[in-house]
Amino acid sequence: MKNLIIRLEEEKDYRAVEELTREAFWNVYKPGADEHYFVHKMRNHPDFIPELAFVLEKDGKIIGNIMYTKAWIEDENGERKEILSFGPLCVAPEYQRQKLGKMLIEHSFDVARKMGYDVNINFGNPGNYVSRGFVSCKKKNISFVTPGNFPTALLVCELVPNALDGRKWMYIPSTAADCCEDTAAVELFDKTFMPKEKKWMPSQEEFYIYSHSSVVR
Numbered sequence: 370m371k372n373l374i375i376r377l378e379e380e381k382d383y384r385a386v387e388e389l390t391r392e393a394f395w396n397v398y399k400p401g402a403d404e405h406y407f408v409h410k411m412r413n414h415p416d417f418i419p420e421l422a423f424v425l426e427k428d429g430k431i432i433g434n435i436m437y438t439k440a441w442i443e444d445e446n447g448e449r450k451e452i453l454s455f456g457p458l459c460v461a462p463e464y465q466r467q468k469l470g471k472m473l474i475e476h477s478f479d480v481a482r483k484m485g486y487d488v489n490i491n492f493g494n495p496g497n498y499v500s501r502g503f504v505s506c507k508k509k510n511i512s513f514v515t516p517g518n519f520p521t522a523l524l525v526c527e528l529v530p531n532a533l534d535g536r537k538w539m540y541i542p543s544t545a546a547d548c549c550e551d552t553a554a555v556e557l558f559d560k561t562f563m564p565k566e567k568k569w570m571p572s573q574e575e576f577y578i579y580s581h582s583s584v585v586r
């Protein structure tokens with residue numbers, strides 16, 4: 370694809386990125402979406418990493434973006450390691466499945482490596498990420514909430530090979546996404562955009578299955 374530029378997000382892009390996020394996530398994981406509100410709020414959260422907030426532009430129009438927060442893993446002795454967690458990541462619906470998501474991940478990982486990060490962990494649909502080197506958290510001994518709980522959707526990518534040494538870890542996400550629990554605030558924010566129909570889509574059931582299951586064997 371021609372005329373593609375990946376660059377850091379600037380303040381003038383904020384609304385366009387929120388519009389894009391709303392379009393890309395609308396009805397995918399629930400009727401409607403809250404990811405555009407997450408984007409709106411996360412930029413002011415202390416865990417947000419502006420050096421890794423990238424937009425993908427084609428002919429001057431933003432058609433994709435990726436944003437990161439800090440997260441942590443903690444071993445059994447309480448030793449903490451700072452890691453990365455991306456999300457939201459999105460590509461405009463009409464440009465999906467053309468490797469643009471992959472491009473955003475790879476570009477941001479390159480920059481992240483230079484910043485000294487060596488591990489990224491995030492929740493996601495495994496189908497979007499397993500061909501990009503992401504593996505189940507169970508393979509890297511990283512539990513969530515309780516030891517030995519390995520959520521199906523918790524995916525680990527080592528930015529540097531063997532950055533994880535086989536220790537047992539617990540994943541500690543940023544609290545940045547907690548803002549979406551305030552559904553009244555999400556609704557109020559959504560009203561500042563063009564009305565859009567909320568409806569059921571099969572991807573919501575797929576998301577339910579992934580987000581309510583764990584890898585046990």
Ligand SMILES: CC(C)(COP(=O)(O)OP(=O)(O)OC[C@H]1O[C@@H](n2cnc3c(N)ncnc32)[C@H](O)[C@@H]1OP(=O)(O)O)[C@@H](O)C(=O)NCCC(=O)NCCS
Pocket residue numbers: 393394397457458459460461464465466467468469470471472492493494496497498500
């Ligand atoms: C997920 C998303 C960012 C992927 O970006 P993309 O440019 O469409 O994806 P890519 O072309 O780089 O492909 C990545 C992988 O995702 C899978 N994939 C992408 N779009 C898919 C779709 N619509 N349905 C099923 N699988 C899909 C493919 O398996 C692909 O792997 P492959 O290269 O081995 O074929 C994009 O589809 C999107 O914005 N989706 C809506 C928002 C979202 O779900 N964001 C991620 C939150 S977990």
